[in-house]
Amino acid sequence: MLVLRGFQRITSVLLQQGNTSLRSLTTTSNVVQHNEDMLIKMENPYKEPQKGCLLCNVSVDFKNTQLLSQFISPYTGRIYGRHITRLCSRKQKEVAKAIKKSHAMGFMSVTHKHPEFMKDPHVCGKHLE
């Protein structure tokens, strides 16, 4: 009985305020029910454009030893891991494969970095500068 009475009261209130407030009641209870300040559904206007990795639109080739040399250690010639190069998985794989290919084909040195490329800008990691 009590429940029925409560229900009747709610419905009468709804009918008085019109249809707009009905939506807010049914969705969340935290929303304040004003007609003018209704939440407008829109995309986050402060959203920043997604930044890709360094080599986002750059094609990786085994012939481009200068580019590949930027991702190896100058002292040992080892390929840096993803946590240092900060590349996405696809590009990291491509770079690693290209470096190994150029090693095998005699294009790039294995144990060190070509001295010509030592002055190139440091692209990997901050602590190496």
Added chain:
Amino acid sequence: MPRYELALILKAMQRPGTSAALRRTVETLMERGAVVRDLENLGERLLPYKINKHNQNHLRGSYFLIDFYAAPSILTRLLDHLHRDVDVVRPTVLKKDDQVASSNCCGS
């Protein structure tokens, strides 16, 4: 579109020697029914490491890139032939696919 790419490293020789070796290589390619599309010279440079081939230690070499269309059946015999050539330091045949801008990278 080029189907294969031959990255050829020749011994550091004088110009007539290099041209003769290149001519030989392209002729063997054409004999086996390959269509040579492009021949690029990447210059003569110091090899990244000492390469020991045909009882000789090589320090310098001239790099060439040959694009060609060919049937896949000729490749093994072609590579065998190139390995036996004294002037060739390192031959490598790669398949060439032009799928650079195929899909979105990094999801952005």
